[in-house]
Amino acid sequence: MIKVGVLGARGRMGSEAARAVGEAADTELVAEVDQDDPIERLVEAGAQVAVDLTHPDSVLNNIKFCVENGINVVVGTSGLGPAELDSIRTWLADNPQVGVIVAPNFAIGAVLSMRFAELAARYFESAEIVELHHPKKADAPSGTAARTAHVIAQAREQAQLxxxxxxxxxxxxGARGAEVDGVRVHAVRMTGLVAHQEVLFGTEGETLTIRHDSYDRRSFMPGVLLGIREVPGRPGLTVGLDTLMGI
Amino acid sequence: MIKVGVLGARGRMGSEAARAVGEAADTELVAEVDQDDPIERLVEAGAQVAVDLTHPDSVLNNIKFCVENGINVVVGTSGLGPAELDSIRTWLADNPQVGVIVAPNFAIGAVLSMRFAELAARYFESAEIVELHHPKKADAPSGTAARTAHVIAQAREQAQLxxxxxxxxxxxxGARGAEVDGVRVHAVRMTGLVAHQEVLFGTEGETLTIRHDSYDRRSFMPGVLLGIREVPGRPGLTVGLDTLMGI
Amino acid sequence: MIKVGVLGARGRMGSEAARAVGEAADTELVAEVDQDDPIERLVEAGAQVAVDLTHPDSVLNNIKFCVENGINVVVGTSGLGPAELDSIRTWLADNPQVGVIVAPNFAIGAVLSMRFAELAARYFESAEIVELHHPKKADAPSGTAARTAHVIAQAREQAQLxxxxxxxxxxxxGARGAEVDGVRVHAVRMTGLVAHQEVLFGTEGETLTIRHDSYDRRSFMPGVLLGIREVPGRPGLTVGLDTLMGI
Amino acid sequence: MIKVGVLGARGRMGSEAARAVGEAADTELVAEVDQDDPIERLVEAGAQVAVDLTHPDSVLNNIKFCVENGINVVVGTSGLGPAELDSIRTWLADNPQVGVIVAPNFAIGAVLSMRFAELAARYFESAEIVELHHPKKADAPSGTAARTAHVIAQAREQAQLxxxxxxxxxxxxGARGAEVDGVRVHAVRMTGLVAHQEVLFGTEGETLTIRHDSYDRRSFMPGVLLGIREVPGRPGLTVGLDTLMGI
Structure with a gap:
């Protein structure tokens, strides 16, 4: 049994993660910490892994605390750029037995989509992305769509397309949508939808479409559990769930 | 057997139409006229119906000739605005037994899509259009997508949404695409594609998608034949294939 | 304000309906009746409309009670065949001012899908249905898919296809799936899915696809509310939400 | 310039391949051989690579001739089972500098689909396949769908799902379709379609769909050209285009 503490345990994602950790056969929920709770609870409870699902403002301090206290961390909070990742590497250099996994997206289907897009990109003349979300989303395109466009652009460049x-x-x-690294990205906002993405590739006489539909926050839990299971055996910083998945 | 002459008979669409007329059991191809041929051939051959698949520059003169000579016309050439339709009505007033059918799109699936979009629009909070075409297309969005957005907007207004x-x-x-009469329209351009359109509707907990895929110019021929069969019994001007289809 | 009582108010669908009735601006929830509660509560509370979301075993008695007490009924419970509908007609003959609406499916998108399938069927050589549901569903194909196949078959017969x-x-x-009234129907069962259906039509060079995705029981509530609003003005028996929708 | 001979050069696929070889910048069409022509032409013309697009009855003799004459072969003809592949290996053992590539499907999108299905399979509770083809196809399910089901089944077994x-x-x-190695496969046959496949994966709260649409025989040509370019540098037997594609 892996002893797990959840940071942000009363938030929407955090409460779902606490539930998933409690239900899985090989993980044990030993601490639930939210914004007014002392983070020291993780230590008292003997947590081996902390899952951070808090806020861009607090995530970096939380990681620092965990690394210095020998607790592995699985990070689902967004907002960690290159500078923040460098800080984490510095702390880990002093605590080389500790592992930190930072994943911008825990939905396994989203991670697979992005990896498949990267593998397919060199074989097709055309590539575009259509992402579809609920109408309460503030930014367009989605972060996942922008990252997907970026990996497609890199793969095309390497293949000298x-x-x-x-x-x-x-x-x-402007019907042709946004251009992100030379890849057209289209954003649909619609009542009834949750989070969906289609990556379309086309070449002479054929098209390939990779579609991911996420209906529910629960879709992130298999990825969170995979991170929890893998992080104790992966000292240092790991970025992206795809590395853990061996794809 | 309905005697049919094709105008623009050596063009891409016209040659396909000539073939379709020749193959159908109840139509007979009696004249093929292209740009250097005299249009009088229609009269000599005893054509009852002329199919115009020529060019915006010549279509109006062709229609005038046919109406004045008592030949019914099925028009697939684009470029007829309100002023041109008024001219046609004037000519028809002097030749009340003649019928002219003007159809902006002869693909039955496209016509049905548009009609279904119109019927569905009032029941959904959200509506967006994604049209996908080959990369040689010069304009975005497609004319069909713009017309579909227009009928959706009208239906929403009538329902006071x-x-x-x-x-x-x-x-x-600009990932959110073009706004046409308040409806977002997205245009994908991709090698391998021909002409495709998705109309998406969403409301609480459900979505409805109407997708039309046109793979081939042959997809227009059932609509052209329907026009040929119907026009002798429909004196006056008829706009849109949907009227003939009774939907 | 229309005064509404919900029968089966503590069931999954019933509790959702009670919530929807309570939230809508023009309806008032005056009675919640479940299996151990006396149905007379509807009368005491002055309900003008009862919504039945109970069980095939109890629905017919509930309808009889309501009709005899002058309460209009919206029925979402399944299991009413031709014999049961005849009984309802008999009771209504004695109470001609009362209305009963029986709807096998309250998702507006599903009702539209079926109607559009019926309208499109005569124009296409081929038609098939793929329905996709969660893996806990016991029957294949779904009732909606079987009914859709039936209306397609009828429309093809009328058009002498x-x-x-x-x-x-x-x-x-058996990869070609089930044949229902001559229409092939395919059933996918998959974790992560809720209730989805694709009706595919094909003819020379083109295809038309009508897809309905239902993610949530909430998707039935706009249809239930439509029934509640319409039933007081529709004495007698009405079968199908499509009649109310004027499509 | 790679000197290429096409076997089956007047067939549907062969004539397309001859055209593609003639048009590509780095390949030269030096021989076109059909069923009544002597295969020795390949030798006379100095072909470095032969492309076999003939018939199950003749393909094996053709390969034998090429291998014994030091000509590399790209094989797109179907009908080579384990016994035939063993024969090829024996001939190659005596001619170790020669390469033979056998590819059951040259559409790059189909090859990628199958590989992505294999990579994704272990992460999802459910997997099903829907393949859609023109109505002249005699067998159901398609060979590609059956192979895809097989690789999914193998991946699931390895992951102990x-x-x-x-x-x-x-x-x-029989709406649940065929069971191939424990994976449900559904076959749609429809006028207007060419060759299409959807692989659907589902787990808690999310689905992943990999769709391949092949509209045209031209879609096979990029794969054929890839084989021609790679086979001179790959002595021995290579099965599957995926190996060449490095995925």
Missing amino acids: GTMPDATTKDPD | GTMPDATTKDPD | GTMPDATTKDPD | GTMPDATTKDPD
Whole structure:
């Protein structure tokens, strides 16, 4: 049994994670910490792994505390850029037995989608992304779509593909969408939807579509549990769930 | 047997139409006219119906000739606006036994899509359109997508639906696409594709998607044949294949 | 304000309906009746409309009680065949001012799908249905898929279409699925899914797809509310939400 | 310039391949051989690579001739089972500098689909396949669908996943489709379609769909050209385009 503490345990994602840890056969929920609770509870409870699902403002301090106290961390909170990752590496250098896994997206289907997009990109003349979300989302395109566009662009560059064919000369209202690293990205916002993405590839006479539908926060839990199981055996910093998945 | 002449008979669409007319059991191809041929051939051959698949520059003169000579016309050429339709009505007033059918799109699936979009629109909070075409297309969005957005907007207005929910505050590169009569339209351009359209509707807990895929110019021929069969019994001007289809 | 009582108010669908009735601006929840409660509460509370979301065993008696007490009924419970509908008609003959609406499916998107399938069927050589549900479903195909196949078959017969083209000579394991009234129906069962259906139509060079995705029981509530609003003005028996929707 | 001969050069696939070889910048068409032509032409023309797109009856003799004459072979003809592959290996043992590539499917999108299905399979509780083809196809399911089911089944076994959840108790007409190695496969046959496949994966709260659409025989040509370019540097027998693609 892996002893797990959840940071942000009363938030939407955190409460779901606490439930999942409690239900899995090989993990034990030993501490639930929210914003007014002392983080020292993790130590008192003997947590081997902490799951951080808090807020961009607090995540870095939480990681520092855990690393210095020998607790492995699985991070699902967003907002960690290159500078923050460097700080984490510095702390880990002093605590080389500790592991930290930072995953921008814990939905296994989303991680697979992105990896498959990266593998497929070099074989197709055209690539575009359509992401579809509930209408309460504030930013367009989604972070996952922007990252997917980025890995497609990199793979095209490595394969020395040129720009995609596009004879559009008349598009007065911007129907062709956003261009992210040279890849067109379209964002649909619609009542009834949750979080969905289609990556479309086309070449002479054929198309390939990779679609991911996320209906529920529960879809993140298999990825969170995978991180919890893997982090004790992976000292140092690991970025991205794909590394753990061996794809 | 309905005697049919094709105008634009050596063009891409026209040659396909000539073939379809020749193959159908109840139609007979009696004249093939292209740009250097005299249109009088229609009269000599005793054509009862002319199919115009020529060019915006010539279509109006062709229709005038046919109406004045008592030949019914099925028009697939684009470029007829309200003023041109009024001219046609004037000519028809002097030749009340003649019928003219003008159809902006002869693909039966496209016509059904548009009609279904119109019927569904009032029942959903959100509606968006994604159209996908080959990369040689010059304009975005497609004419069919723009017309579909228009009929959706009209149906929403009649049902007194307000604006669609959309919390987007950050969209620096235009991922939300074009706004046509208040309906978001997205255009994908991709090698391998032909002509495709998805109309998406969403409300609490459910979505409805109407997708039309056109793989081939042959997809227009059932609609052209329907027009040929119906036009002798429909004196006056008829706009849109949907009227003939009784939907 | 329409005064509404919910029968089966503590069931999954019933509790959702009670919530929806309580939240809508023009309806008032005046009675919640479950299996151990006396149905007379509806009368005491002055309910104008009863919503029955109970069980095939109890629905018919509930309807009888309501009709005899002058309460209009919206019925979402399944299990009413031709014999049961005849009984309801008899009771209504004695109470001609009362209305009963029986709807096998309250998801507006599902009702529209079925109607659009009926309208489209005559224009396509081929039609097949793929329905996709969660893996806890006991029956295959779904009732909605079977009904959709039935309306497609009827429309094809009226249009005097023959059998669909199918050159399959070798299908040892039944990959071609079930044949319902001559229409092939395929059932997918999958963790993560809720209730989804695709109706596919194909003819020369084009296909048309009507897809309905239901993610949530809440998707039935707009249809239930529509029934509640319409039933007081529709004396007699009405079968199907499509009649109310004017499609 | 790689000197290429095409066997079956007047067949549907062969003529397309001859055209593609003639048009590519780095390949030269030096021989076109059809059923009544002597295969020795390949030798006379100095072909370095032969592309076999003939018939199950002739393919094995063709390969033998090429291997014994030091000509590399790219094989797109179907019908080579384990026994035939063993024969090829024997001939190659005597001619160790020669390469033979046997590919059951040259559409790059189909090859990627199958590989992605294999990689994804271990992460999902449920997996099913829907393949969709033109109605002239004689066998159901398609060979590609059966192979995809097989690789999914193998990946599930390696990951020690059990059987998929499925509560179906009532399926009188076989709507659940064929079971191939424990994976459900559904076959749609429809006018207007060409060759399409959807692999669906589902787990708690999310689904992943990999869809391949092949509209045209031209879709096989990038794969054929890839084989031609790679086979001179790959002595021995290579099965499957995926090996060449490094995925």
